[in-house]
Amino acid sequence: MSLHEDMLAMGDRALAAARALADLHSRRKNNILHAMADELEKRREQIKGENRKDMDEAESAGLSPALLDRLLLTDGRIEAMVRGIRAVADLRDPIGARISRWIRPNGLEIVKRRVPIGVIAIIYESRPNVTADTSALCLKTSNAVILRGGTEAIHSNVAIAEALLDGGRRRGMPEDALQVVRTTDREAVREIARMEGRVDLVIPRGGEELIRAVSEAALVPVIKHYKGICHVYVDQSADLEMALRIAENAKCQRPGVCNAMETLLVHAGVAREFLPRLAARLTALGVELRGNPAARALAPDMKEATEEDWSTEYLDLILSVRVVPNLAAAVEHIARYGSRHSDAIVAEDEAAQAEFTHKVDSAAVYVNASTRFTDGGEFGMGAEIGISTDKLHARGPMGLEELTTYKYVIYGKGQIRE
Amino acid sequence: MSLHEDMLAMGDRALAAARALADLHSRRKNNILHAMADELEKRREQIKGENRKDMDEAESAGLSPALLDRLLLTDGRIEAMVRGIRAVADLRDPIGARISRWIRPNGLEIVKRRVPIGVIAIIYESRPNVTADTSALCLKTSNAVILRGGTEAIHSNVAIAEALLDGGRRRGMPEDALQVVRTTDREAVREIARMEGRVDLVIPRGGEELIRAVSEAALVPVIKHYKGICHVYVDQSADLEMALRIAENAKCQRPGVCNAMETLLVHAGVAREFLPRLAARLTALGVELRGNPAARALAPDMKEATEEDWSTEYLDLILSVRVVPNLAAAVEHIARYGSRHSDAIVAEDEAAQAEFTHKVDSAAVYVNASTRFTDGGEFGMGAEIGISTDKLHARGPMGLEELTTYKYVIYGKGQIRE
Numbered sequence: 001m002s003l004h005e006d007m008l009a010m011g012d013r014a015l016a017a018a019r020a021l022a023d024l025h026s027r028r029k030n031n032i033l034h035a036m037a038d039e040l041e042k043r044r045e046q047i048k049g050e051n052r053k054d055m056d057e058a059e060s061a062g063l064s065p066a067l068l069d070r071l072l073l074t075d076g077r078i079e080a081m082v083r084g085i086r087a088v089a090d091l092r093d094p095i096g097a098r099i100s101r102w103i104r105p106n107g108l109e110i111v112k113r114r115v116p117i118g119v120i121a122i123i124y125e126s127r128p129n130v131t132a133d134t135s136a137l138c139l140k141t142s143n144a145v146i147l148r149g150g151t152e153a154i155h156s157n158v159a160i161a162e163a164l165l166d167g168g169r170r171r172g173m174p175e176d177a178l179q180v181v182r183t184t185d186r187e188a189v190r191e192i193a194r195m196e197g198r199v200d201l202v203i204p205r206g207g208e209e210l211i212r213a214v215s216e217a218a219l220v221p222v223i224k225h226y227k228g229i230c231h232v233y234v235d236q237s238a239d240l241e242m243a244l245r246i247a248e249n250a251k252c253q254r255p256g257v258c259n260a261m262e263t264l265l266v267h268a269g270v271a272r273e274f275l276p277r278l279a280a281r282l283t284a285l286g287v288e289l290r291g292n293p294a295a296r297a298l299a300p301d302m303k304e305a306t307e308e309d310w311s312t313e314y315l316d317l318i319l320s321v322r323v324v325p326n327l328a329a330a331v332e333h334i335a336r337y338g339s340r341h342s343d344a345i346v347a348e349d350e351a352a353q354a355e356f357t358h359k360v361d362s363a364a365v366y367v368n369a370s371t372r373f374t375d376g377g378e379f380g381m382g383a384e385i386g387i388s389t390d391k392l393h394a395r396g397p398m399g400l401e402e403l404t405t406y407k408y409v410i411y412g413k414g415q416i417r418e
Numbered sequence: 419m420s421l422h423e424d425m426l427a428m429g430d431r432a433l434a435a436a437r438a439l440a441d442l443h444s445r446r447k448n449n450i451l452h453a454m455a456d457e458l459e460k461r462r463e464q465i466k467g468e469n470r471k472d473m474d475e476a477e478s479a480g481l482s483p484a485l486l487d488r489l490l491l492t493d494g495r496i497e498a499m500v501r502g503i504r505a506v507a508d509l510r511d512p513i514g515a516r517i518s519r520w521i522r523p524n525g526l527e528i529v530k531r532r533v534p535i536g537v538i539a540i541i542y543e544s545r546p547n548v549t550a551d552t553s554a555l556c557l558k559t560s561n562a563v564i565l566r567g568g569t570e571a572i573h574s575n576v577a578i579a580e581a582l583l584d585g586g587r588r589r590g591m592p593e594d595a596l597q598v599v600r601t602t603d604r605e606a607v608r609e610i611a612r613m614e615g616r617v618d619l620v621i622p623r624g625g626e627e628l629i630r631a632v633s634e635a636a637l638v639p640v641i642k643h644y645k646g647i648c649h650v651y652v653d654q655s656a657d658l659e660m661a662l663r664i665a666e667n668a669k670c671q672r673p674g675v676c677n678a679m680e681t682l683l684v685h686a687g688v689a690r691e692f693l694p695r696l697a698a699r700l701t702a703l704g705v706e707l708r709g710n711p712a713a714r715a716l717a718p719d720m721k722e723a724t725e726e727d728w729s730t731e732y733l734d735l736i737l738s739v740r741v742v743p744n745l746a747a748a749v750e751h752i753a754r755y756g757s758r759h760s761d762a763i764v765a766e767d768e769a770a771q772a773e774f775t776h777k778v779d780s781a782a783v784y785v786n787a788s789t790r791f792t793d794g795g796e797f798g799m800g801a802e803i804g805i806s807t808d809k810l811h812a813r814g815p816m817g818l819e820e821l822t823t824y825k826y827v828i829y830g831k832g833q834i835r836e
Binding site: 019022102104108110115117118196200201215216218219221222223239242245246248249250253335357358359361362363364365366367368369370372373374378379380390391392393395396405406407408409410411412413414415416417 | 437440520522526528533535536614618619633634636637639640641657660663664666667668671753775776777779780781782783784785786787788790791792796797798808809810811813814823824825826827828829830831832833834835
């Protein structure tokens with residue numbers, strides 16, 4: 001069979017599994033989830049052995065320490081996957097819930113009901129825990145899932161998926177509810193993204209290049225998880241102690257993630273007081289600062305920020321800093337260079353807060369809090385499959401509800417249209 | 419300027435307009451809508467004159483009578499556009515509404531708020547009223563709109579859009595909130611669908627070929643409005659009088675639309691009693707019937723249905739008819755040949771109703787009512803921009819709410835992530 005035929009067959013199996021999944025009640029799904037977790041726990045040593053193969057190959061291929069760290073599975077990380085699956089089992093099942101209901105003048109009763117999306121394909125890189133997390137979320141929402149992880153993690157991903165499958169099937173998980181693409185051929189990604197009628201949604205998670213390649217090829221709807229160029233704007237009315245604390249947290253608490261701050265905008269009216277303190281505090285924590293001329297005039301140790309800096313996601317201890325004349329200029333900067341992910345204002349003035357939250361068009365807009373809170377767990381969703389930077393269907397953290405769609409069920413007594 | 423540069427510039431203007439639209443309050447938007455309606459009314463003769471040019475060209479080009487009829491603007495049709503715009507003004511403005519709100523244990527207050535999508539592009543064919551309808555819906559939801567109608571309707575579309583623009587601008591509608599693509603170059607459609615960062619959503623409305631071309635080219639999210647292959651299934655438990663009435667309505671009341679029935683499925687247990695009556699009734703109304711062997715055995719005047727018939731959207735007085743052994747076979751048929759648009763069961767048995775509504779994965783699933791009710795107006799949405807056959811973001815009739823997205827606004831008191 002050609003790759004094309006292989007993938008179509010995989011899509012057909014996923015479709016059949018999706019229909020079988022729609023018949024499972026919540027309790028059955030939760031039993032399956034716990035059985036998946038049990039089996040994962042039981043196979044810890046075997047999974048670490050398979051992960052060792054990936055690590056060895058990655059080391060000889062010369063992957064960076066950061067990537068090696070993302071790939072590594074430890075007892076603690078496997079335990080976290082197990083806990084994650086059990087946590088998903090404990091969440092409320094959104095499927096079947098009535099979203100709304102109304103009766104028309106002609107007597108038709110319209111019920112809008114939450115249903116699974118169907119078949120979801122996840123294209124991801126590096127971190128093998130995504131295999132367990134997304135399988136659990138898709139199972140809970142009665143969606144069949146096709147997993148296409150990174151080549152560098154193939155042994156780990158297959159070992160994890162097999163544990164989940166063997167555990168789940170013992171409790172009645174439909175055959176093919178969870179399928180792993182085992183070929184490392186890049187063409188498989190393109191095939192998946194073009195399987196209209198078999199795949200209902202593709203979620204690419206990873207680098208910009210991967211996401212762009214999927215969007216470019218796709219006929220199937222895609223929810224993109226692009227980068228986060230997140231801003232903190234310190235208003236003239238800011239509590240400067242709070243601003244220092246939020247800036248430090250947004251930049252330093254975990255710089256390698258999409259909700260970390262990349263650019264700090266400071267109102268000119270407080271820059272003289274604020275910037276030297278900020279520079280001292282962040283420099284002491286190892287942060288490299290790159291400023292516009294007005295910023296550098298107040299904190300001379302800063303490097304000069306180039307035009308490119310404003311649209312760079314550093315994912316590192318680097319921060320670009322711009323002094324702006326007013327709030328409108330901050331909003332303008334965010335519209336021009338931001339990625340519509342997470343942006344914050346630090347301000348005591350309520351008019352400034354209102355203007356910022358109204359005008360900044362991002363998934364999450366914060367008043368007096370760190371951008372680092374954009375996360376399914378922190379939002380109280382219990383789990384997340386990622387953070388959408390798209391505006392359609394799901395925006396920001398995607399939890400269980402965002403993995404569902406709806407249908408209208410209409411009850412009549414023989415009504416016809418006049 | 420090249421077409422590419424032209425379109426990018428149009429996208430930039432739309433972005434600027436979208437930001438200006440976000441500042442308009444509901445009352446201002448409603449005033450703009452009424453001014454648009456006033457101006458359209460005032461220019462009725464001029465618009466009919468421009469429409470005459472399109473009609474003349476279409477007639478010499480030999481367009482079919484059905485297409486000519488879709489293109490024609492009469493006093494009545496212009497009046498309907500005017501009424502439609504005023505009706506949209508009367509609807510509740512969804513923008514700014516609080517969808518939900520909760521407080522996290524750390525004190526963060528999360529508010530999920532409804533906001534405009536931004537820039538929406540509509541690609542459509544033939545009917546010039548789409549120009550007015552979609553402009554009104556987009557204005558009401560504070561979205562900037564880029565309109566690309568069919569070449570055959572270019573004079574009519576431009577005349578309508580200019581009336582709307584001149585009317586709206588007098589009441590403060592932002593420049594470029596509504597832009598018409600005036601070139602008839604097909605490449606413009608491709609450009610629009612690839613304007614990531616400038617266009618947030620593309621909605622193709624029209625033939626399958628158009629929709630496929632847009633999906634194929636698109637980098638921007640697309641909500642597809644594909645065909646409707648709608649089924650009515652007559653169960654063994656059906657009230658046969660009701661089944662006859664629903665079948666006649668679903669097929670004949672307006673055969674040329676996407677929510678009309680194309681295939682009738684009949685349980686073998688009632689086929690002998692039902693089919694001859696159905697055949698007599700529909701044949702008298704001019705419907706051509708095409709059946710499977712079991713159906714033809716009971717109503718011998720039917721032609722033989724080919725495999726192709728089951729997946730054909732006739733949009734005409736033709737009906738394919740299949741006798742099925744049971745409900746499961748009907749569900750299977752719909753899964754295989756349907757288009758996930760609208761499907762109905764006629765049954766008195768509640769278990770059969772429940773199984774059908776649970777298992778049929780369509781935007782609208784009816785119990786004892788005609789499929790013809792799948793429509794924004796009939797659902798009580800007040801207006802619709804179309805009927806989505808996609809499962810993501812919007813499914814079924816798309817009204818005002820479906821033209822919005824949301825953002826999270828998070829209020830803190832200096833919270834940082836530990």
